[in-house]
Amino acid sequence: MNIPSHLKYTKTDEWFDPATGKAGLTDYAQSQLSDIVFVEITVGAGDTVEFGKAIASVESVKAAAESYAPVSGKIVAVNEGLANAPETLNSDPYGAGWLVQIEGGDPSGLMDAAAYEKYCAERAH
Amino acid sequence: MTDVSTPLNATPKVVEPTLFELSSPGRVGVTFPDPDVPRANLPDSLLRADLPLPELAEVDVIRHYMHLSRFNYSVDGGFYPLGSCTMKYNPKINEDAARLPGFAFTHPLQPVETVQGNLVLMHTLQEWLKEISGFAAVSLQPAAGAHGELTGVLMMRAYHHARGDAKRTKMLIPDSAHGTNPASSGMIGLQIVQIPSDSRGNVDLAALRAACDDTVVGLMLTNPNTLGLFDEHVEEVVKIVHDCGGLVYGDGANLNALLGIVRPGDLGFDVMHFNLHKTFSTPHGGGGPGSGPVGAAAHLAEFLPSPLVGVIEEGDGETPPLYGFIEPKHTIGRVKSFHGHFGMLVRAFTYIAMHGPDGLRQVAENAVLNANYLLARLRHTYHVPYDRICMHEFVAEGKVEGSDVRALDISKRLMDYDFHPPTNYFPLIVHEALMIEPTETESKQTLDAFAEALIKIAEEAKTQPDLLHSAPHKTPFGRMDEVKAARDLVLCCWIP
Numbered sequence: 001m002n003i004p005s006h007l008k009y010t011k012t013d014e015w016f017d018p019a020t021g022k023a024g025l026t027d028y029a030q031s032q033l034s035d036i037v038f039v040e041i042t043v044g045a046g047d048t049v050e051f052g053k054a055i056a057s058v059e060s061v062k063a064a065a066e067s068y069a070p071v072s073g074k075i076v077a078v079n080e081g082l083a084n085a086p087e088t089l090n091s092d093p094y095g096a097g098w099l100v101q102i103e104g105g106d107p108s109g110l111m112d113a114a115a116y117e118k119y120c121a122e123r124a125h
Numbered sequence: 126m127t128d129v130s131t132p133l134n135a136t137p138k139v140v141e142p143t144l145f146e147l148s149s150p151g152r153v154g155v156t157f158p159d160p161d162v163p164r165a166n167l168p169d170s171l172l173r174a175d176l177p178l179p180e181l182a183e184v185d186v187i188r189h190y191m192h193l194s195r196f197n198y199s200v201d202g203g204f205y206p207l208g209s210c211t212m213k214y215n216p217k218i219n220e221d222a223a224r225l226p227g228f229a230f231t232h233p234l235q236p237v238e239t240v241q242g243n244l245v246l247m248h249t250l251q252e253w254l255k256e257i258s259g260f261a262a263v264s265l266q267p268a269a270g271a272h273g274e275l276t277g278v279l280m281m282r283a284y285h286h287a288r289g290d291a292k293r294t295k296m297l298i299p300d301s302a303h304g305t306n307p308a309s310s311g312m313i314g315l316q317i318v319q320i321p322s323d324s325r326g327n328v329d330l331a332a333l334r335a336a337c338d339d340t341v342v343g344l345m346l347t348n349p350n351t352l353g354l355f356d357e358h359v360e361e362v363v364k365i366v367h368d369c370g371g372l373v374y375g376d377g378a379n380l381n382a383l384l385g386i387v388r389p390g391d392l393g394f395d396v397m398h399f400n401l402h403k404t405f406s407t408p409h410g411g412g413g414p415g416s417g418p419v420g421a422a423a424h425l426a427e428f429l430p431s432p433l434v435g436v437i438e439e440g441d442g443e444t445p446p447l448y449g450f451i452e453p454k455h456t457i458g459r460v461k462s463f464h465g466h467f468g469m470l471v472r473a474f475t476y477i478a479m480h481g482p483d484g485l486r487q488v489a490e491n492a493v494l495n496a497n498y499l500l501a502r503l504r505h506t507y508h509v510p511y512d513r514i515c516m517h518e519f520v521a522e523g524k525v526e527g528s529d530v531r532a533l534d535i536s537k538r539l540m541d542y543d544f545h546p547p548t549n550y551f552p553l554i555v556h557e558a559l560m561i562e563p564t565e566t567e568s569k570q571t572l573d574a575f576a577e578a579l580i581k582i583a584e585e586a587k588t589q590p591d592l593l594h595s596a597p598h599k600t601p602f603g604r605m606d607e608v609k610a611a612r613d614l615v616l617c618c619w620i621p
Contacts, residue, residue: 032556037611061548061607068533086612 001120002027004094008107009069009116012052015094016070018107023070024098025058030090033060035092039086041099047075049102051109056099058089071105140601141192148179154186196601198545200409204500204571208518208548208560209303209351209402211381212410217474218479219442220404228471234464237437237449244448247464250474251418254399257477257485258380259390260420262453264429265470266461270378273398273417274309274345279457280421280428281343281372282313287428287455290370293341297336297344297366299328301352301552303376306345308597315342326354326511328362337365343372343395349379351552351560352511353496353518363393372396372425381564382406382493382517383487389420396421405473416469431456434464452584491565492517495572499563502576506583510555518562525586532557534593535582541599542578 003026007015013029016022030036038059043049049069056067080098082088089097111119181189198205203601205212223229231240251263265272279294285293296310299320307317323329344366349355356362363373375389375397381404383389389397401416402409403480408413421429432450440446480488483517493516500519504512507521536546536559548560563572585592595604 035608035611037608059611061611063553 001031001117002094003113003117003120004015005113007094008110008112009119010068010070010110011119012068014067014070016105016107016110018105021073021076021101021103021105022098023055023100023102025067025089025093026116027093028032029065030093030097033058033065034062036060036076036086036089039082041078041082043069043075043078043100045075049073049075049100058086069100069102070110071102071107073102073105075100076103077101084122089101141189141196144179144181144186144189145177146277147181147185147189147341150180152180152182152185154181154183176557181582203543203545204563204567204575205545206547206561206563206575207545208353208520208562209378210409211378211400211517211553211562211564212545213265213381213403213406214295214566215406215408215472216476216479217228218474221473223468223471225471228468233467237385238447240302241445241448243467244434246474247467247470248436248448250470251434251478253474253477254418254420257384257388258377258397258399258420259388259392260397260428261390261423262426262433263418263420264433265416265418265465266430266459267398267417267419268461268466269402269413269415270376270398270400270417271305271309272415272460273400274305274374274376275312276376276417276419276430276457277396277398278310278313278315278342278345279460280419280425281374282315283428283455283457284372284425285342293340293342293371295336295341297333297341297371299344299346300348300554301326301350302345303348303351303378306347306374310342310345320344322350322352325513326350326352327356327358330358330361330365333362336507337371339370341366341369341371345374345376346394347376347379348389348392349382349516349518351379351459352520352555352560353379353382353515354511354513355382355516357580359392367393377420379517382489384484386489394422397424400474401469404467406476407469407472414466414469416466416473418465421573428457429453430460431458432464455461457539488565489517492563493564495563495567496561498569499561499572499576502572503561504579507559515576517564518560520552521559521561522555523549523557523559525583528586528590530586530590530593532559533594534590535559535579535586537604538582538593538596539578540597542582544575544578 007017009015013026014023015026026112036058041056041057043055049055051072052068055069058065058067079098130203200212200214229243231243237244247265254263267276294316295318296315297318297320298306299322301322310317320336321329321332348359366373372395377397377399380399398417398419401407404411405418431452434448435451436446437449438447495516496515496519500515503521509519509521523535530551536549539546550558551560552558
């Protein structure tokens, strides 16, 4: 399981990068979903989002899931390319698979990598 | 048991060409006689020179579909333990009844005086469903389960609005719910609030209490839930929701476990749909259509879809009562053209009539017994995360210690043993879920054969995992590329 130490994490398996404002699905989330076949980002640049509100819906061959805003703030960019290449969420969840970029987000309530790793381990029985 | 220990050649063993590939220029199924009326002259703009439809004789078409039908797996062909779907055997007398000319050759626009038999059947079915569920009134209109849900949540909202309470916008839905529950509520614009399960698979009471306030329309509860577990605090759950002014919707998908034993209306549910195609043995899946009547407690009855079937003229000693259509006072209106799926109503009526009250109770008892028997045979081979006495189904994890196989591999391998796989990857709160519902119609021999296949597959998972990864091997086609099918949509082989 890849859990980069410079990122912050939510209980709903999103990552947030305090340095760039980018956010996406964690490696744990993509591996649980398995092959992702569809992604729709439901917010656009300029929108204001609130922590915990849905920003994208993701479908895999196993399940459909929603992805939530990891912080409150203003969307400055969305990853338009994902719609045509949803498999990027599987292959590069922390890089080319970013979902949105949020400005003004406060990550202080999020988990660090160590806490998130423990949280994932607890859920794996 | 069939010997399936050695994988056969994984390439397709039977290939059925498409109708287009079978086409032969000039071949026809029917030769039309010359018309005995003058030909209409169609404008040139509406004529086309080229219409590449397949050209085949009747026998070619019949054989093509006959061949394809042999690829199907059906409840008439074998064991179909598809959790949450209640794929019970459909008794053939249901089909006899639905084909009686008095039912089959009537029209929904006939004057009611000429279809009294149909209306008496519908009224009697309404009454029976009321008695089975403990509700005050039943509408037979909704076309299937999710349609019944939509009808139910529309009624819940109408109830609140009729009281002058328009600020309720949230629907509470447990994390073990069918996906149709949030979909039905979302469709009418309600906000979904997910309620977690506790460690025994019940609704988490603390989380429920925290979510209940004066903005809650209600809770949608499936009981037994999709883990096959009867909520141990169901009366408390209902009370908590009622105390905040909310209503409780019952998802009747799992009613098979309760017939003749517990009535949702008595537990305090306000509204519920029935799945006639699950509980009452009408055809299911491709054999449908479904049918999803809705039952309502007294305070919601006036919001039911219109019309209901009722007595419109009382009888006396000489003339029987006249049945017709009546409109509930504050009805949400029609939800279906005409009167629901009438043929399904005839089949369900027949099933209930053939069983009677004691027989229906036995249905539930045997459904629960069969599920617990399979659970007892399998719990040492496959981990069951919420392991307690189950109702009509249970959820195991499709994982084997020391092997990398997943639920999907186990399910595909089951096809080599001539069984339909159980429901996969649902409910979402169990990793690698295998949701197994045997139903009451299966014998001990069938249950044993299925358990033995699953136990053998667990051994194979350790000794020959590739056998599972590449399964199925004995079906007309091997493992399908589900990812490619979902990502690379080609829905039509010919575009005119």
